[in-house]
Structure formats: C-alpha cells, structure tokens
Amino acid sequence: MSLMSGPERVAAEDVRHVAELAHLELTPQEELRMQRDLNAILDYVAQLNELDTASVTPMTQVAEVIGGGADAGKLRSDKPRGSLDRKRVMASAPEADGTFFKVPKVIER
Amino acid sequence: MMRQLLEANLPSIYELREGITSGSGAASDATRRCFARIDEENSTINAFLALDREGALGQAERIDGLTAQGKALPALAGTPMGIKDVLTVDGLPATAGSKILDGYRPPYTATAVRKLQAAGAVLLGKLNCDEFAMGSSNENSAYGPVRNPHAIDRVPGGSSGGSAAAVAAGMAVATLGTDTGGSIRQPASFCGVVGVLPTYGRVSRYGLIAFASSLDRVGPFAATVRDAATVLGVIAGHDPLDATSSPEPVPDYTATIDSGVAGMRLGVPAEYFGEGLDPEVRAAVEASIEKLRAAGAEIKPISLPHTRYAVPTYYVIATAEASANLARFDGVRYGYRAKDATTLSAMYRQSREGGFGAEVKRRIMLGTYVLSAGYYDAYYKKAQQVRRLLTDDFIAAFREVDAIVTPTAPTPAFKLGEKVDDPMAMYLADIYTVTASLAGICGISVPCGESREGLPIGLQILGKHFDEKTVFRVGQAVEKQR
Numbered sequence: 170m171s172l173m174s175g176p177e178r179v180a181a182e183d184v185r186h187v188a189e190l191a192h193l194e195l196t197p198q199e200e201l202r203m204q205r206d207l208n209a210i211l212d213y214v215a216q217l218n219e220l221d222t223a224s225v226t227p228m229t230q231v232a233e234v235i236g237g238g239a240d241a242g243k244l245r246s247d248k249p250r251g252s253l254d255r256k257r258v259m260a261s262a263p264e265a266d267g268t269f270f271k272v273p274k275v276i277e278r
Numbered sequence: 279m280m281r282q283l284l285e286a287n288l289p290s291i292y293e294l295r296e297g298i299t300s301g302s303g304a305a306s307d308a309t310r311r312c313f314a315r316i317d318e319e320n321s322t323i324n325a326f327l328a329l330d331r332e333g334a335l336g337q338a339e340r341i342d343g344l345t346a347q348g349k350a351l352p353a354l355a356g357t358p359m360g361i362k363d364v365l366t367v368d369g370l371p372a373t374a375g376s377k378i379l380d381g382y383r384p385p386y387t388a389t390a391v392r393k394l395q396a397a398g399a400v401l402l403g404k405l406n407c408d409e410f411a412m413g414s415s416n417e418n419s420a421y422g423p424v425r426n427p428h429a430i431d432r433v434p435g436g437s438s439g440g441s442a443a444a445v446a447a448g449m450a451v452a453t454l455g456t457d458t459g460g461s462i463r464q465p466a467s468f469c470g471v472v473g474v475l476p477t478y479g480r481v482s483r484y485g486l487i488a489f490a491s492s493l494d495r496v497g498p499f500a501a502t503v504r505d506a507a508t509v510l511g512v513i514a515g516h517d518p519l520d521a522t523s524s525p526e527p528v529p530d531y532t533a534t535i536d537s538g539v540a541g542m543r544l545g546v547p548a549e550y551f552g553e554g555l556d557p558e559v560r561a562a563v564e565a566s567i568e569k570l571r572a573a574g575a576e577i578k579p580i581s582l583p584h585t586r587y588a589v590p591t592y593y594v595i596a597t598a599e600a601s602a603n604l605a606r607f608d609g610v611r612y613g614y615r616a617k618d619a620t621t622l623s624a625m626y627r628q629s630r631e632g633g634f635g636a637e638v639k640r641r642i643m644l645g646t647y648v649l650s651a652g653y654y655d656a657y658y659k660k661a662q663q664v665r666r667l668l669t670d671d672f673i674a675a676f677r678e679v680d681a682i683v684t685p686t687a688p689t690p691a692f693k694l695g696e697k698v699d700d701p702m703a704m705y706l707a708d709i710y711t712v713t714a715s716l717a718g719i720c721g722i723s724v725p726c727g728e729s730r731e732g733l734p735i736g737l738q739i740l741g742k743h744f745d746e747k748t749v750f751r752v753g754q755a756v757e758k759q760r
Contacts, residue, residue, distance in 0.1 A: 179647070191601060191646040192608070193639055194627035206640055206701055207647065213702060214590040217660050220667065227662030230492055231478040231718030232522060234669055235743045245518045257385035263615035270610050275622045 179207045288312070288451050291505045294356050301345050305338040305356025308451065309400050312358040315449045316402070323447055324424050325440040327363050328371045329403035334358070337400045344398075352398035353512050359394060360444045360453040363404040364411050365496065366485040367391050370401075374487045375409040375419040375437075378633025379613040388485020389520065390454060390496045390513040397512045402450055405440030409635045410604065411456055411489045413437050414464060414707040417698055418637045425694070426469060428733055432691040435465030435707075438499070442469035445499045452500040452509050456486060458493045459592050460687075460711025463723040466499060467686035467736025470725045472506045472753065473499045475711075477744045478718035479524035481510075482517030490599035491522075493592075493715050503724060503753040507531035510746065526744050534747055539755045540574030542748075545679035549585035550710050556689040562727030562735040563685045569759045570683070570752070578679055582671040585713055587664050589705055592712040594648050594661035601645030607633065640701060669717040672740070681748050682740040684710050686723040690733035710738060720746045724753045725760070 184204045188195050195203060228234065256267070264271040289297060289308055297304025313331060320326050341356040361367055364374045366384035373379045387395070395401065408418040416424040416439025424439035426432040427447035434443040438455030442465035445453055455462045457475045466473025474497040481496040488494060498509035514528045546567060551560060571577045609615035609629030616628030634642070648657035675682060688709055697704040714721045719740055726737035737756055741749035 183647070184643070187643055187647045187650060190650060191642050192605075192623075192626045192630055193634075193642065194631040195639070196631075199636075199639070202636075203640065203643055207644060209702055210593060210644060210705075211647075211657075214594055214657065214661075217587055217590055217594075217664055220584075220587065220664060222660060222663035222667070225663040225666055227659050228666035228669060229662055230522070231743075234673070234718060235477075235479075235524075244521065253385050258611075261382055261385070261612040263609060263613070272610055272622050273619055273625050 177208060178211045179204055288448050288501070290502060291354060291357050291451065291508050294451070295351055298342055298351060298356050299345055303342045305341040305400060306335065308356060309334050309338040309358045309402070312402055312449055312451075315447065319427075319447055319449065322425060322430060323427055323443050323449075324422050325406055325444040325447065325449060326360060326403045327373060327406050327421055327440070330370055330401060334400045334402050341398050341400070352396070353508065354394060355398040356400060357398070357451050358400045358402050360402050360405045360441065360450040361391055362407050362438050362441045362453070362455045364407060364456055364487045364489075365391055365454060366487070367401065367404070370404055372404070372487065373421065374411070375407045375421060376633065376635065376638065377420040377614055378607050378629070382612045386485060389482035389517045391485065393513050394454070405438075405444055405453060407440055408437035409638050410487065410600070411437040411458055411461055412600070412637050412641055414460065414704050415692070415694075415697065416440065416465070417694065418635055420635055423694055426691045428470060429691065429731070431693055432733065433468065433694055435468035435687070435691060437461040438465050438473075441499050442466050442471055442473065445469070445471045445501055452498055452505055454496060454513070455499055457495050457497055457715065458489050459596060459715045460708040462497045462499065463711050463721060463736070463738055464687045464707060466723040468691035468734065470728070470734030471499055471501055472503050472725070473497065473723045474506050474510055474746070475714060475721040476510055476514060476746060477524070477720040479522050480514050480526075480720070480744065480746070482515075482520040482523045484517055484519035488603040490596040491603060492599060493596060503722070503750055503757050504532055504535055506722070507535055507750045524744070529747055531747055531750050535750050535754045537751050538573060539570055539752055542575045542681070542752070543578055543679040544570060544575045544752065545578050545580035545675055545682040547580050547582045547585065547675070547682060547684060549582050550684035554688050554706070554709070555685060558729045559685050559687070559689060559735050563737055566726040566737050566756055566759060567683055570755060573755055580675050580679060580682070582675060582713065584664065584667045584671050588668055588713045588716060589709055591661045591664045591668065592708070592716060593644065593705060594657050595665060595716070597641045597645030598649050598658050599645070601642045601649060604638070604642055609633070637701070665716045668713055672713075672717045672719055676742045681752050683752070684738045684740070686710060686736035686738040690729045690731075690735055714740050719743055720749055722749050722753045724756045726756055
C-alpha cells in the first residue's frame with residue numbers, strides 16, 4: 170500500500186509514461202495540468218486505505234451479487250448470423266478502399 | 279436571469295393515446311408542437327444536437343392513421359421522444375458529445391431505441407450530453423453546454439443534460455438518457471423532471487457507446503412518474519445482444535403505481551444528510567419524507583456506513599473501464615483522424631489528442647494509471663473490494679426497509695462555469711448517486727420542491743435489484759404531494 174502514500178504520487182515522467190500507454194500526445198501545458206489533477210484525485214482516492222479489505226472479494230460485476238451473468242444458459246446459441254453491411258461500415262471510416270480500412274505506414278524504419 | 283420556458287403543456291403518454299384514438303391527429307399535433315418549441319428555444323437551451331423532422335412527422339402520421347385503420351395502438355403511440363447522443367440510431371449522427379465522433383453515422387440502432395420505435399414512439403432527434411457521458415454539468419460537450427430551462431445561467435446537470443432539459447422545456451414528452459454515476463438522476467433533479475436509473479441489466483446496453491461497462495445503464499426521463507414507468511416497461515427486458523442483460527421478467531410498472539406507501543418501510547440513511555448538503559435541499563427533502571410518513575409509510579433511520587468511500591471508488595472503477603472502452607477511438611474505423619500523421623502510432627496519438635476533450639483525457643489518464651503495472655492492486659482491486667462493501671451496505675439495509683429515500687444531489691443546479699476548473703468539486707455533485715451505480719440497484723429522482731430562487735430540488739428513491747415497481751410507487755406518492 171506504500172504506493173498510495175507520499176507527497177507527490179504522480180511525477181511529470183509518470184504523466185508522460187501513462188500518456189504513452191494511453192496513446193495520448195499531451196501538450197506541455199496539458200502535462201502540467203494533468204499532473205496536478207491526477208495528484209489531487211489520487212490524494213482523494215487514498216482514503217480508501219482507511220478500510221481493511223484484506224478479506225473482501227473484489228466485485229467486478231453486478232451479476233455476482235444478483236445471480237445470473239454471462240452463464241451458459243443466457244449466452245446466445247452458437248449460430249452464424251448476419252453482420253453489418255460492409256459498405257455502410259466503411260462509409261464511416263476516415264479512409265477506406267471498400268474492403269480494408271487504410272492507415273498510415275505501420276512499420277517504421 | 280430567470281426565464282420561464284416551462285409552459286409547453288404537452289400531453290402525457292396516456293393523453294396522447296386518447297387523442298390518437300379519438301382520431302384528432304394527436305401524434306402529429308404533439309410532434310409539431312415539440313418541433314415548434316425546439317425551433318423557439320433550442321438556440322438558447324442547446325438540448326438537441328440533431329433533428330429528424332421528416333422521419334418524426336412521417337412516423338406521427340402513421341401512428342395517427344392506425345385508428346382509422348382500426349389497428350390497436352402500441353404502448354408509446356405517437357410519443358415524441360429524444361435520444362441521448364451516446365445511443366445509436368441508424369441513419370442519425372452519434373457524436374457522444376465528442377469531436378472524435380463528429381460526422382459518424384452508425385449503421386445500426388441501439389436495442390432500447392429499437393424497442394421505442396416498435397412501440398410507436400416518434401423520434402425527434404439526438405440530445406446533447408457531456409463528452410462520452412463524462413461530466414455532471416453538460417459543460418464537457420464538444421458541441422457547447424446545455425442550459426437549464428429553469429434558469430439559463432445554470433447548468434442542467436449531467437451527463438444527460440440535454441435529455442433532462444428537453445423534457446423540462448417541453449421539447450419532448452420523454453427522452454432516453456444514460457446513468458453511470460448519476461447522469462440521469464442528477465440532471466432530473468436539476469431540471470425538475472423525473473429520471474429513472476433501472477437496475478443494472480434491466481435495459482440492454484447494445485448500441486450504447488460504452489463509458490464504464492459494469493456501471494452503464496439506459497433509462498428514461500419524463501414529466502411524470504407514470505410516463506417514466508411506461509417508457510421503462512417498453513425498453514426493459516433481456517437482449518441476446520447484451521450478455522449482461524437480465525432474463526428477469528418485466529412486470530407492468532404502472533399497474534401498482536397508485537398503491538400508495540401505507541405500511542411501506544422507507545429508510546433514511548444518515549450519511550446522505552451530513553456536511554455539504556444545501557439547507558434548502560435538506561428542508562425540501564425532509565418535508566417530503568414527512569409527507570410520506572403522513573401517507574402511512576414507516577420512516578426508519580438507517581446507516582449505509584461506507585457511503586463516504588463511494589466517490590473515490592467510483593472514480594477508480596469508472597475511469598479504469600473508460601480507459602479500456604475508449605481505446606477503440608483511434609482514427610481508423612470512424613470519426614476524426616488527424617490529418618498529417620505519417621505513421622500509424624502518430625496517427626493514433628494525434629487523432630486522440632485532437633479528438634478528445636480535457637475531461638475525457640483526464641479520465642483516460644487516471645484509468646490507465648490505476649490499471650498500469652504496479653498500481654493495479656493498490657487502486658483498481660482495492661476499489662472493487664470497496665465496491666462490494668458498498669453493495670453489502672445496501673443489501674443489509676434492504677432487509678430492514680422496502681426502499682431508501684435521500685436527496686438526489688447536494689445542491690440545486692449550480693452556475694455555468696462554477697466548477698469547470700475543479701474536477702474534484704465537480705465529482706462531488708455525484709456524491710448521493712454513485713452509490714446506487716456501484717451497487718447495481720434501481721432508483722429514481724422525482725421533483726419534491728424548489729429553492730427560494732425557484733430552482734428544482736429532487737428526491738432520490740432507491741430500491742432493491744429489480745424492484746423498480748416499489749420505486750415507482752413511492753415516486754408516485756411523492757409526485758402527488760405537490
């Protein structure tokens with residue numbers, strides 16, 4: 170739990186690292202503001218440490234509490250079904266050739 | 279800067295049916311009145327982002343014609359409705375309030391919307407909201423803020439601000455919104471309308487542009503509890519296209535709505551009446567609870583001891599899920615793509631940088647951080663553990679009481695700009711609503727009074743999983759107090 174203490178949880182380099190993970194390219198001003206906001210929010214979140222949760226099972230879905238969920242009885246039968254019309258899907262793309270989405274060069278050298 | 283926008287006098291869903299049955303063209307008339315209202319006020323209120331006049335008037339005429347053809351009227355015959363712009367409607371734009379989806383026209387319709395169409399509703403258009411439903415004031419929309427019809431210098435609440443304001447301003451008889459941490463109930467409270475949070479899994483999420491999948495719900499807004507219950511009855515039910523939707527049968531919510539609260543046990547949790555609660559909100563809510571007691575309800579003080587941990591828990595779980603859900607917006611398949619990027623990874627980064635607004639970036643960053651190596655247990659797992667404690671609070675309380683009554687929001691609508699630079703202050707606007715979101719239980723916000731300035735105040739009623747019936751019953755009793 171030591172990760173949730175300390176005066177400055179998120180350093181400038183952490184902001185840049187997380188932005189990279191999230192595929193965001195923040196401006197220098199955005200980085201500063203983000204560092205300030207993340208530290209404020211995480212300071213607030215740190216109060217969760219007041220609670221001893223060692224024996225508490227994490228709750229990932231409401232279905233765990235009310236029964237049901239994506240169990241076999243509720244899943245769709247495994248039958249092929251129609252999918253969206255390719256032309257209409259492609260019509261929304263910034264760049265497509267009718268069969269494939271087109272993107273800039275993938276491999277950099 | 280008060281402005282009265284509220285004398286539209288639209289018919290209820292029931293009145294519309296009567297009108298259509300009498301052959302007076304009530305559906306077309308109501309639809310035209312909604313568009314007239316939109317034409318008059320939308321430039322100020324900014325509730326609607328897109329309109330479908332032709333489709334709506336065509337549908338209204340078809341519905342009006344059913345009577346002459348001797349055909350039965352469906353449940354929402356001729357009801358003019360708007361749809362929050364995070365739900366897809368084939369042929370209409372779906373921006374989610376974001377620049378990154380500017381120009382996107384989804385080729386399919388959300389299940390909840392498809393059910394409205396099948397039930398004879400008239401779809402007027404798409405409604406403004408906070409970007410990807412992230413916000414409590416509707417100021418995070420890339421298409422400008424929505425203004426509160428009760429006072430245009432105030433926010434309508436969020437994220438479903440357009441959905442609440444459209445009903446309040448008489449631009450629609452009912453609307454659909456979505457609620458992840460309070461996004462239906464809080465704007466309903468701010469705009470003086472009824473807003474319903476159905477139980478998690480009650481309404482299909484298929485066609486909802488996902489924010490936080492374990493929390494997201496679709497629900498109705500209306501001017502009355504009965505209309506809201508009627509709309510929920512139509513959109514609820516199992517959907518093979520959403521594995522988290524429940525097979526639980528859908529009861530007739532309106533059948534028991536007038537049964538009253540005599541003998542009902544209503545819990546009043548101390549934690550919702552503490553520091554930070556506006557005195558006028560407290561007074562209105564307490565007065566309403568006293569009237570419920572006078573109507574025969576047993577009012578029981580209860581405790582939901584983990585309440586104060588709900589907002590931090592919510593902001594870890596919701597942002598973690600959002601960071602994963604919003605990974606799909608990468609400039610490849612739909613929406614905005616940065617122009618001059620020469621490599622794929624630069625195109626991803628620049629499209630997302632240019633397409634997302636500040637709050638969305640903040641939440642993606644927070645969510646990515648709490649899920650990143652070394653922090654997962656400390657934040658994400660911890661929050662999921664506290665989520666269970668919060669849920670257990672409710673399960674224990676519902677052994678003692680049939681429903682829980684609280685304020686919906688700590689204050690009436692605040693002013694535009696008041697909280698935009700302080701994310702923490704904004705997040706606390708959801709302090710009484712995120713609890714039910716985390717627990718998956720159902721709820722409703724019903725107007726219960728107003729401040730001296732004439733701003734609406736909402737009462738929140740929370741019910742057990744799948745016990746919307748009880749929530750509507752209490753809501754109806756609150757509505758009758760006024």
